Amino acid sequence: TDIDWGAFARALAPVEVINTPVLVKKRSRDFFWYSPILNAELKSCFGDLVARPRTPDEMRHVLAVAYAHDAPVVLRGGGTGNYGQAVPVNGGLIIETTAMNRVIEVGDGFVRAEAGALMADINAALIPQGREMAMFPSTQDIATVGGFVAGGSAGIGSVANGALRDPGNIIALKVQSLDATPREHLFEGVDTLHIHHAWGINGVITEVSLRTVPTRDWVGCMATFDRYEDAYAAGHALARDEAIACKLVSTADARICAYFPRLDGHIRKDRHLLVSLLPQEDVAAFRALITQEGGHVDLTLTEDERIEAKLPHVFDFSYNHTTLQVLKADRKATYQQVGCPAPPDPRAIARLRPQLGDDVWMHHEFARVGGQIVTFDLPIIWFSGRARLDQINAIYEDNGFPVHDAHTWRVEGGGLKTADYRHLAWKKRLDPKGLLNSAKSAAWDSVKHLSAAEIEALETAQ
Ligand code: FAD
Structure with a gap:
């Protein structure tokens, strides 16, 4: 990119930035190295700068600056994904969410937390109240709840409570747009599936409400x-x-x-x-x-x-x-x-x-x-x-056992075998310049000139 990253970093103030090359490189990786194929393809992809907003307002500011500079953006929680979801294939800005980590509310049957909260911390807040997350990955000590909703699918608890996408497991998501003036959208119930497992290509999750269940010994x-x-x-x-x-x-x-x-x-x-x-x-x-x-x-x-x-x-x-x-x-x-x-x-x-x-x-x-x-x-x-x-x-x-390839870094290649046009329609609405992790969708290039309604119609036709 031909962005002046020094000027970009100054425009981000007072948001914390990380620009030491070795630290930016570290934050450009995830657990893609489980795959020798992904390792060869992704090991030389690095971002240019890291921003670490602490509040939703700081996040809005970061997104507005990225929009003004046409900067490619990749969201990053704990960076524990296995398919290079969080790797900035086109370089650009990495937004690390781990400073937005408050557990906001432990309610009746649900927990509401900022996207960068670690799942182990959420469970630690729930257990004294006799509750726990309905499911969580074994990476809970370093993985964020926003990363789990954006990049994960199931985990410990799923044998009882189903996958994340099953009704009632994701209750609500607050999502910011990457716009001149970033807006906040609330997705509730089944509408959360417009954002879930989209790998952060179509909006920035700032807050998550998930189902909780009684904890046991x-x-x-x-x-x-x-x-x-x-x-x-x-x-x-x-x-x-x-x-x-x-x-x-x-x-x-x-x-x-x-x-x-x-x-x-x-x-x-x-x-x-x-x-x-x-x-x-x-x-x-x-x-x-x-x-x-x-x-x-x-x-x-x-x-x-x-x-x-x-x-x-x-x-x-x-x-x-x-x-x-x-x-x-x-x-x-x-x-x-x-x-x-x-x-x-x-x-x-x-x-x-x-x-x-x-x-x-x-x-x-x-x-x-x-x-x-x-x-x-x-x-x-x-x-x-x-x-x-x-x-x-x-x-x-x-033998009738379908393979969901773990050796691809395109969102349509693994669990989702075909393009999810609802995801892409929301990308058009919330990320009109197509700056959010766009390389990860093979289908985006072929639909980005269409309107959101036209993209959505492709889902029905599919
Ligand atoms: P990251 O890797 O940082 O991000 C994941 C994706 O979400 C990226 O595309 C990123 O851009 C996007 N993203 C992150 N934050 C946001 C945000 N706020 N808004 C929008 N997009 C965002 N996964 C499972 O589902 N179940 C498992 O049981 C499981 N077990 C695992 C075990 C091991 C040992 C490892 C290495 C991985 C495992 N995973 C599992 C994959 C991964 O750990 C989980 O999906 C994890 O929850 C990801 O969280 P993270 O914070 O590390 O996300």
């Missing part, structure tokens, strides 16, 4: 099985058992567990693992279920016992933390995101495993979608090139 549980399909079957039985109020159910292939050194001596070696979080009063029922499913209960730990034993949270072995445990030891590992046909069928998993080969190790998460239990696979893949990855994807898809 959670017990971290681990069980092991001789066969992977038995762990998977037990996971399904556990997730759908109405008498056991789990908030997490995950299974991991025994070969993955060899990369969990902190569990040495706590779980049986060379066995397939099931991890879960469930209330203290349901532990006896959990034990009975595992025995009935042919497994072995290795560990049940209350939070106090876990701290005493110096063990990690069970959720450090779930979702993308599982991948991280392997990556810590060997950077040749990567992963993929694969949907599984519903209802979960252990026989289909048993048929698929040998077809995949020794370089693909399954790991399943259980979640509730529309009231039904579904699973998705986040396998460890030993990366040996794009051609083999394509082959692995094809094996999954030929």
Whole structure:
């Protein structure tokens, strides 16, 4: 860009700016390096300047300055996304939200917080009042609630409470436009989906209201099985058992567990693992279920016992933390995101495993979608090139397991397989110059000359 960044920084005053090149570079990255493909494509993309507004008014000022200078803008919370969502592919301004971090209101069944609040801090504010977030990612110590709503989809709690997009989970969002005079819009109920999972391309979230649920005395549980399909079957039985109020159910292939050194001596070696979080009063029922499913209960730990034993949270072995445990030891590992046909069928998993080969190790998460239990696979893949990855994807898809590619930095490439024209119509309304993270949408260039109503009509036609 041919922007005078010195003048730009001065125009931002009194907003805090970061312009030390090494610090700007650090804030230009996220967890895209989980993918060797994304790593090659994104590792040299850096922003020019970072702004750190503290209040909605400061945010408005930053956006007005960006508009006046035609500066590309990328929002950044904790920078824990896995697809380069927060990488400034076109350079420009990075707006870090972490100084806008107040928990504003703990209400009846909801919490309202500024977008830059860390999810661990929100949970810490809720737990003394007997509540907790309905779901949160295992990155809660460094990830923001605004980043979760803009870039995430589900997490710990989703086996009970569904995905973020399910009705009632996102209650309201306050969103600022990137305009000459930035305006604030309130999206409520299903309208929040116009902004959710849009990767910050169509508005700047300043405040989030999310559903909360009663907190419980959670017990971290681990069980092991001789066969992977038995762990998977037990996971399904556990997730759908109405008498056991789990908030997490995950299974991991025994070969993955060899990369969990902190569990040495706590779980049986060379066995397939099931991890879960469930209330203290349901532990006896959990034990009975595992025995009935042919497994072995290795560990049940209350939070106090876990701290005493110096063990990690069970959720450090779930979702993308599982991948991280392997990556810590060997950077040749990567992963993929694969949907599984519903209802979960252990026989289909048993048929698929040998077809995949020794370089693909399954790991399943259980979640509730529309009231039904579904699973998705986040396998460890030993990366040996794009051609083999394509082959692995094809094996999954030929067996009826849809791949939601984790190795693309376009919003339409992963979870959303086609363009979301409602997202793009709102981009036209709230970001008329197309400055917000525009490189991330492959479809934007082909619709940006249309009116918002014309873009929206494409959604109906699709
Ligand atoms: P960032 O990475 O900073 O941003 C994410 C996206 O949101 C970017 O496109 C950014 O531009 C945009 N954005 C950020 N703030 C705003 C704002 N205020 N307004 C508009 N746009 C904004 N994800 C899950 O959904 N579930 C999981 O269980 C999960 N587990 C994970 C485990 C590991 C180990 C890792 C590395 C990642 C995991 N993720 C998971 C992905 C990621 O951690 C979460 O989505 C997280 O909530 C992102 O928050 P963040 O603050 O780091 O967002």
